[in-house]
Amino acid sequence: MDSFDELDLSPIMRRAVKDAGFTTPSPIQAALIPHALNGKDVIGQARTGTGKTAAFSIPILEQLDSLEDCRDPQAIVIVPTRELADQVAAEAERLARGVPTEIAVLSGGKNMNRQLRQLENGTQLVVGTPGRVHDHLQRGTLRTNNVWCVVLDEADRMLDIGFRPQIERIMRKCPRNRQTLLLSATLPPVVRRLAESYMHEPVVIDCCRDEMAVDTIEQRYFTIAQDDKVKLLESLLKREKPEQAIIFCRTKRGTDRLHRKLSHEYGGACGAIHGDLQQRERDRVLQKLRDGNLKFLVATDVVGRGIDISTISHIVNFDVPQDCDDYVHRVGRTGRMGRDGVAYTFVVPGEGDILTSIEQRINKLLIRDKMEGFESPAEKAAAVAAAAPEPEKELRRTLNPMTRKRPRRR
DNA sequence: AAAAAAC
16 A cells, blocks of 8 residues: 555545655554454554554544543553553654644553543543553543543553453443454464454454564674673674664663663663653653663663664663563564664573574574674683694693692592 | 562
8 A cells, every 4th residue: 555545534634644754554554444444343463663553543533523522531542551651642642633632641650630630621532551541440530431442552461461350350341332452563372362352353464474573673692691791781882883772681670780880881871761760760761762862771671562762773682581572572672664773682591492482483593693702601612722722621620620639540 | 580550
């Protein structure tokens, strides 16, 4: 499809889409929008950074009744993090330009009174995180009788064990004959099967086929000893000179630790984000990154999904991700909308299996990278042995305490 | 055993 004009959109929406800078619909947009406009339930899988947010926002905005006709929310979009809620709302806002549209973000860590006021004054579209949306449902401040569409963005995450009970309660509170849209870059078969129990004869759209990761992202790995990771990272940043980079760690503490170490060298150009920080600080750091005032962001998986910053040139998995799908999402923070990106993964001895399963998942081999001075112990030994086999043998014997202490036998 | 998500 060459143009948004081929989609059955109102003139005012066409104008808004054009003004927002969209020209040609991406595959997921071309496939999903017609079904959504027809009121169908949809399960949609499409690679990271290919425009899923606009794909569900456009048909929703197109079909919203005006605030005069309906004061209560008509559509609810649920996402896994607070920052993603802000981002999705901002994008919907951008696409709604030209038509006054009341969009409320209902997420935690934010002023409750403001949210109550917005709901009271009339809201057409709600974007929120599970806990706070559920809270508003309990309080009776979020009325669902006029909700005709529910979207689960990052649907596989929303339906995993940590979120599922809350999601199920939210869905149960919405009208049965509503439309349900599920989207993610990763939708394993088990999640698809589970999803169908919340949906009515869903259309399945698969824009990935066998290619999970975006092909404009170069994916590399280093084998490295745990203790050498920080030094390798510093050398890598010097070699690569990223425009901007996100460096993922496994834990919140590890994120703080690495941030402190990098700050010695990079100072204010380096920031950190994780779920133990105050929401104000999280927002401040992410805004700095968006404004280009931050070169490096050390982070947990709180920014592993959805966050869209086109100037992120590099991803570093300082710690390997928890599972293959998390890998796909982290790496997808670069290479947005056809741009180039590079992703590095640090693999310590014993994590070889994880690397293999990632490669199987994305159906592609990662390129092995090397940095001078960071050879593995085995490589060092091999290199030295190749250069000078005899002296090395001698050296090892004299350095070995067992050999030294024990009297030699003939 | 991790991270995220309500006060």
